[in-house]
Amino acid sequence: MGLVTAAYILKHAEAGGWAVGAFNCNNMEIVQAIIRAAREEQSPVIIQASQGAIKYAGLSYIKALVLEAVRTADVPVALHLDHGTSFEQAVRCIRAGFTSVMIDGSHLSLDENIALTRRVVEVASAAGVSVEAELGRIGGTEDDISVDERDAFFTDPDEARYFVEQTGVDSLAVAIGTAHGLYKGEPKLDFERLKKIKARVPKPLVLHGSSGVPAEAVKEAVSLGIRKVNIDSDIRQAFTSTVREVLAANPHEIDPRKILGPARDAAVEVIREKIRIFGSSGKAREM
Numbered sequence: 248m249g250l251v252t253a254a255y256i257l258k259h260a261e262a263g264g265w266a267v268g269a270f271n272c273n274n275m276e277i278v279q280a281i282i283r284a285a286r287e288e289q290s291p292v293i294i295q296a297s298q299g300a301i302k303y304a305g306l307s308y309i310k311a312l313v314l315e316a317v318r319t320a321d322v323p324v325a326l327h328l329d330h331g332t333s334f335e336q337a338v339r340c341i342r343a344g345f346t347s348v349m350i351d352g353s354h355l356s357l358d359e360n361i362a363l364t365r366r367v368v369e370v371a372s373a374a375g376v377s378v379e380a381e382l383g384r385i386g387g388t389e390d391d392i393s394v395d396e397r398d399a400f401f402t403d404p405d406e407a408r409y410f411v412e413q414t415g416v417d418s419l420a421v422a423i424g425t426a427h428g429l430y431k432g433e434p435k436l437d438f439e440r441l442k443k444i445k446a447r448v449p450k451p452l453v454l455h456g457s458s459g460v461p462a463e464a465v466k467e468a469v470s471l472g473i474r475k476v477n478i479d480s481d482i483r484q485a486f487t488s489t490v491r492e493v494l495a496a497n498p499h500e501i502d503p504r505k506i507l508g509p510a511r512d513a514a515v516e517v518i519r520e521k522i523r524i525f526g527s528s529g530k531a532r533e534m
Contacts, residue, residue, distance in 0.1 A: 253347035254377035265526030269293035271479035284518035295327040322531040383422030408447035425456035445472035
């Protein structure tokens with residue numbers, strides 16, 4: 248089927264009232280796990296690479312891995328830059344063949360965030376690439392980006408409407424109580440705020456920091472307008488926990504395939520479960 252834009256998938260998600268999973272990749276096995284889970288569930292999927300993943304694997308390697316995985320996939324797949332922090336980085340990913348980019352100017356003032364996002368939208372639109380932006384700051388740590396709890400703040404519904412009007416983004420990541428990384432307790436999402444944002448913003452909304460959020464809370468968020476849900480830590484945890492289990496049972500094992508293969512299988516099951524929670528299972532048949 249080849250790569251599609253995130254906007255294409257999100258248009259169908261918006262019309263159908265479900266959400267698509269956006270799963271972070273860090274190596275070949277996780278890319279394979281994402282595609283296998285999507286095929287088995289017949290779900291569209293977004294594979295996303297963060298700054299840390301690009302630094303670790305290299306932009307060309309990530310693109311090559313995803314293109315090879317997509318070559319035999321029979322479901323819609325988008326390749327997305329997660330938490331891009333500069334105009335230059337977004338342009339590099341667009342030139343490399345990414346079909347979607349996120350520009351994260353949430354650390355800037357509202358006017359500065361709008362100006363940066365608008366520049367990226369102008370370039371991306373000309374290349375047929377979709378753009379996600381963020382308004383409000385999500386706490387926690389993801390790769391090179393760390394936001395202290397005292398610096399995190401929720402998205403203002405009126406600012407969200409103004410931001411989308413001024414930038415023309417395809418989707419908006421909102422801060423309603425989630426955090427990047429592993430939670431120390433159970434997160435409490437501000438559903439009333441989400442309702443107000445959805446009433447003002449005619450664009451698909453994105454939920455970051457969703458690993459560890461209870462399934463029922465995610466389903467509620469989807470019912471209120473979330474159309475893209477980011478997952479990273481849950482995949483990492485399943486993957487690395489399985490590696491530890493394999494090595495504990497076989498401490499002298501030196502074959503990477505026998506260590507990473509079971510970890511890949513564990514990641515597949517986590518991703519399949521998330522896809523079912525988001526409501527996108529079987530939706531590829533309708534696209």
